[in-house]
Amino acid sequence: MTSNETPSHEDRPHDHEHPDEVSAEECVDFLERIVYFLDNELDASDCDAVRLHLDSCNPCLAKYDLQRTVKQIVARSCSEAAPAELRERVMMRMRQVQVEITER
Secondary structure, X not given: OOOOOOOOHHHOOOOOOOOOOOOHHHHXXXXXXXXXXXXXXXXXXXXXXXXXXXXXXXXXXXXXXXXXXXXXXXXXXXXXXXXXXXHHXXXXXXXXXXXXXXXX
């Protein structure tokens, strides 16, 4: 498993819907971090915290599985490259914004 992998919902032996020790507020916090977790944008301690939460909370694990699946489908579907003209326009605009920022 890579740093952001956790067992899938189907592989889990837990039958409980929501552990007593986890509050709904905690779940909201962890659900907000799932996207960053999937993108490897959390530090090691936050990754560990997310993994521990997902190991004990089936509702959050199910949402994690859904997010991971959607991300995989989108990644497979978006293999096309942008047209050269569009890439050039975007790069030009990015340079303009960088100049504007540095001139402030």
